[in-house]
Amino acid sequence: xxxxxxxxxxxxxxxxxxxxxxxxxxxxxxxxxxxxxxxxxxxxxxxxxxxxxxxxxxxxxxxxxxxxxxxxxxxxxxxxxxxxxxxxxxxxxxxxxxxxxxxxxxxxxxxxxxxxxxxxxxxxxxxxxxxxxxxxxxxxxxxxxxxxxxxxxxxxxxxxxxxxxxxxxxxxxxxxxxxxxxxxxxxxxxxxxxxxxxxxxxxxxxxxxxxxxxxxxxxxxxxxxxxxxxxxxxxxxxxxxxxxxxxxxxxxxxxxxxxxxxxxxxxxxxxxxxxxxxxxxxxxxxxxxxxxxxxxxxxxxxxxxxxxxxxxxxxxxxxxxxxxxxxxxxxxxxxxxxxxxxxxxxxxxxxxxxxxxxxxxxxxxxxxxxxxxxxxxxxxxxxxxxxxxxxxxxxxxxxxxxxxxxxxxxxxxxxxxxxxxxxxxxxxxxxxxxxxxxxxxxxxxxxxxxxxxxxxxxxxxxxxxxxxxxxxxxxxxxxxxxxxxxxxxxxxxxxxxxxxxxxxxxxxxxxxxxxxxxxxxxxxxxxxxxxxxxxxxxxxxxxxxxxxxxxxxxxxxxxxxxxxxxxxxxxxxxxxxxxxxxxxxxxxxxxxxxxxxxxxxxxxxxxxxxxxxxxxxxxxxxxxxxxxxxxxxxxxxxxxxxxxxxxxxxxxxxxxxxxxxxxxxxxxxxxxxxxxxxxxxxxxxxxxxxxxxxxxxxxxxxxxxxxxxxxxxxxxxxxxxxxxxxxxxxxxxxxxxxxxxxxxxxxxxxxxxxxxxxxxxxxxxxxxxxxxxxxx
Amino acid sequence: xxxxxxxxxxxxxxxxxxxxxxxxxxxxxxxxxxxxxxxxxxxxxxxxxxxxxxxxxxxxxxxxxxxxxxxxxxxxxx
Numbered sequence: 043x044x045x046x047x048x049x050x051x052x053x054x055x056x057x058x059x060x061x062x063x064x065x066x067x068x069x070x071x072x073x074x075x076x077x078x079x080x081x082x083x084x085x086x087x088x089x090x091x092x093x094x095x096x097x098x099x100x101x102x103x104x105x106x107x108x109x110x111x112x113x114x115x116x117x118x119x120x121x122x123x124x125x126x127x128x129x130x131x132x133x134x135x136x137x138x139x140x141x142x143x144x145x146x147x148x149x150x151x152x153x154x155x156x157x158x159x160x161x162x163x164x165x166x167x168x169x170x171x172x173x174x175x176x177x178x179x180x181x182x183x184x185x186x187x188x189x190x191x192x193x194x195x196x197x198x199x200x201x202x203x204x205x206x207x208x209x210x211x212x213x214x215x216x217x218x219x220x221x222x223x224x225x226x227x228x229x230x231x232x233x234x235x236x237x238x239x240x241x242x243x244x245x246x247x248x249x250x251x252x253x254x255x256x257x258x259x260x261x262x263x264x265x266x267x268x269x270x271x272x273x274x275x276x277x278x279x280x281x282x283x284x285x286x287x288x289x290x291x292x293x294x295x296x297x298x299x300x301x302x303x304x305x306x307x308x309x310x311x312x313x314x315x316x317x318x319x320x321x322x323x324x325x326x327x328x329x330x331x332x333x334x335x336x337x338x339x340x341x342x343x344x345x346x347x348x349x350x351x352x353x354x355x356x357x358x359x360x361x362x363x364x365x366x367x368x369x370x371x372x373x374x375x376x377x378x379x380x381x382x383x384x385x386x387x388x389x390x391x392x393x394x395x396x397x398x399x400x401x402x403x404x405x406x407x408x409x410x411x412x413x414x415x416x417x418x419x420x421x422x423x424x425x426x427x428x429x430x431x432x433x434x435x436x437x438x439x440x441x442x443x444x445x446x447x448x449x450x451x452x453x454x455x456x457x458x459x460x461x462x463x464x465x466x467x468x469x470x471x472x473x474x475x476x477x478x479x480x481x482x483x484x485x486x487x488x489x490x491x492x493x494x495x496x497x498x499x500x501x502x503x504x505x506x507x508x509x510x511x512x513x514x515x516x517x518x519x520x521x522x523x524x525x526x527x528x529x530x531x532x533x534x535x536x537x538x539x540x541x542x543x544x545x546x547x548x549x550x551x552x553x554x555x556x557x558x559x560x561x562x563x564x565x566x567x568x569x570x571x572x573x574x575x576x577x578x579x580x581x582x583x584x585x586x587x588x589x590x591x592x593x594x595x596x597x598x599x600x601x602x603x604x605x606x607x608x609x610x611x612x613x614x615x616x617x618x619x620x621x622x623x624x625x626x627x628x629x630x631x632x633x634x635x636x637x638x639x640x641x642x643x644x645x646x647x648x649x650x651x652x653x654x655x656x657x658x659x660x661x662x663x664x665x666x667x668x669x670x671x672x673x674x675x676x677x678x679x680x681x682x683x684x685x686x687x688x689x690x691x692x693x694x695x696x697x698x699x700x701x702x703x704x705x706x707x708x709x710x711x712x713x714x715x716x717x718x719x720x721x722x723x724x725x726x727x728x729x730x731x732x733x734x735x736x737x738x739x740x741x742x743x744x745x746x747x748x749x750x751x752x753x754x755x756x757x758x759x760x761x762x763x764x765x766x767x768x769x770x771x772x773x774x775x776x777x778x779x780x781x782x783x784x785x786x787x788x789x790x791x792x793x794x795x796x797x798x799x800x801x802x803x804x805x806x807x808x809x810x811x812x813x814x815x816x817x818x
Numbered sequence: 819x820x821x822x823x824x825x826x827x828x829x830x831x832x833x834x835x836x837x838x839x840x841x842x843x844x845x846x847x848x849x850x851x852x853x854x855x856x857x858x859x860x861x862x863x864x865x866x867x868x869x870x871x872x873x874x875x876x877x878x879x880x881x882x883x884x885x886x887x888x889x890x891x892x893x894x895x896x
Contacts, residue, residue: 102849106842135875136851249842280837283848284855287875320862329865454880458866461882467869491842564843564885565869566850569878 052099418607464554521708832891
């Protein structure tokens with residue numbers, strides 16, 4: 043099958059074109075660096091199917107970051123049949139700079155002038171004939187988004203692929219050409235492919251080239267000595283870049299036609315629109331505040347059970363729907379539900395009804411069958427599926443921020459702050475992607491140029507609580523709200539997210555000052571124009587997310603919950619047990635339970651306290667497992683005939699806190715084990731900070747520099763254990779229980795002292811080092 | 819008059835004369851269009867005074883003060 047590679051500047055619409063051509067649903071966004079891996083798809087509307095390869099965006103063929111190396115190597119080494127060079131027609135000058143380099147390679151090239159719809163909207167036009175004539179390759183106007191002219195592009199690309207093309211350069215400086223010619227003879231002598239391309243790069247002093255062909259370097263330097271440009275001296279890098287840009291300016295200034303009279307007007311309108319938005323969102327004072335506020339509103343709309351804190355105003359007038367199926371859907375004691383919570387409740391209630399119906403139908407069936415289906419399979423599965431709508435609502439907001447171009451602005455706003463922590467603002471983007479899923483976030487760190495910065499970023503990405511950890515947050519926060527009467531689930535969730543971010547900051551600060559020392563990498567990034575989010579792109583993104591989530595629920599999580607159900611229902615003698623504590627899982631759980639005592643969910647809990655330990659460990663496979671296990675164990679817990687539990691459940695029903703059908707699983711666990719709210723928070727923190735799921739670990743191993751993975755695992759373990767122990771201890775100072783205060787206060791003081799000592803140590807050492815450097 | 823980009827005020831325009839620095843950083847600046855002969859317009863500075871946002875070759879680029887000081891430009895005398 044023929045292979046057509048898509049190459050072009052970042053954010054010029056390669057992935058949009060790829061999706062349109064292949065019917066794929068690859069992720070697109072409005073910031074440079076969305077695609078960091080090559081992706082393949084098939085285009086079927088030609089006489090034979092062809093393979094389309096989407097490459098990461100590049101500004102030039104001299105790679106700067108890791109994902110750019112992928113593109114260069116693919117084009118040079120894998121010999122695609124055609125390179126389709128996508129050029130953003132609204133920004134010809136910089137885009138054609140890459141084109142001039144692609145033309146130097148011996149490969150058929152075709153230029154796709156993208157974003158023609160945007161250009162035409164501004165009443166401008168491009169004369170593709172001028173481009174075609176000068177560049178010597180076919181040029182086709184397209185709109186990847188509107189899917190205009192794509193078949194024409196592919197037809198021409200197919201034509202072009204039939205005959206080979208010799209690389210040629212647009213460099214016109216005679217002396218320079220002479221030098222390049224001599225070097226390329228040497229390359230030809232070495233039988234290197236693409237001699238023209240390699241010789242230009244070697245003359246440019248390109249890092250990769252110098253390393254690969256160090257034997258020719260001496261010769262090139264000899265040649266260079268005989269050569270001196272009037273303006274650039276011996277600065278060949280600048281000279282060649284200047285040659286390229288001059289060529290573009292000289293030849294294509296006339297290719298773009300904007301209506302003369304309206305030109306200034308159109309420009310003024312466009313400028314002021316993006317400027318007006320920017321004036322507010324990147325304001326010197328309010329920029330950071332607005333960002334914090336936007337994040338809070340996003341979480342509020344997703345998790346709040348008291349929308350905009352209006353609960354008190356409407357508690358008298360709002361219909362309670364008591365006794366109807368709508369009870370508790372839109373409205374709880376706390377106030378109006380947010381869209382996220384309404385969706386969650388809707389799913390939760392439907393699933394509850396399904397389970398009850400099945401349980402009823404199986405009343406006469408053997409106990410193990412009903413137990414297996416209802417407790418083992420459905421409870422865990424539904425526990426996870428129930429959170430899907432809330433996760434999607436959260437992702438929708440993030441996707442909007444990404445698609446409009448705001449995300450890139452946030453990197454711009456935060457760079458100064460991030461630099462204080464030893465990272466560049468660019469590192470913010472993979473971090474915030476971590477709120478979605480750690481796996482793509484870790485892969486996206488390829489856009490960071492510095493290896494140490496990458497390692498530090500990958501290590502803290504799991505602290506940005508991902509979608510799979512969200513159920514842990516919401517379920518336990520919901521349980522806390524019920525059990526301890528604190529009715530602001532969104533506040534608990536929001537502050538847990540903030541705790542994750544704070545731990546990430548502390549960890550980065552420590553790493554960048556000790557094991558991963560180094561200056562922050564430069565921050566040179568394109569800022570995309572704002573545009574309205576594309577409905578189609580948003581939906582594709584959400585659909586992808588939902589598909590992935592449901593698939594995972596029905597495979598890994600379903601399998602794990604069945605195993606956990608079995609282990610918790612059967613004893614070592616392979617008979618069903620009456621009390622979960624006698625089960626295989628129970629005895630194993632009790633064995634590890636003491637480890638978690640300093641974290642608040644270990645030995646101090648009652649006979650069933652080990653469920654927390656077990657839930658945390660199943661989370662190593664997939665984080666959804668924590669809550670799936672938790673809920674499943676709660677279901678086993680309730681349906682077991684253990685007199686203690688029957689008593690607890692009955693007392694809850696009597697107190698009106700639970701009904702026989704709608705018992706909140708997290709609540710049961712909290713009430714049943716007697717865990718304190720500090721222990722609950724510590725449990726959430728532990729799961730947020732500990733070793734991430736299996737998939738994220740595999741990604742980290744692949745993305746981290748060699749030998750760093752084992753230290754990273756250790757780092758995660760230490761961070762979660764120490765982090766949640768500190769949180770538990772500090773929070774325990776806010777209790778009325780004097781026996782806990784007796785240890786909590788001294789330990790907290792110890793933690794604060796130790797933290798202060800570390801800070802003083804690092805500050806002193808940095809000062810001393812700075813002095814040493816100054817002296818040197 | 820010659821001026822470094824980090825000395826620019828918001829709204830100032832200049833013509834690049836020289837790009838200092840070395841290695842990958844300089845190369846990156848060239849690839850992004852920051853080359854002698856290009857016109858730069860300083861659009862704004864981030865909330866904490868750094869990084870900068872400039873318009874160059876028809877698009878918006880952000881770079882830090884520490885990178886901006888490598889760029890020497892010719893500005894018109896007032």
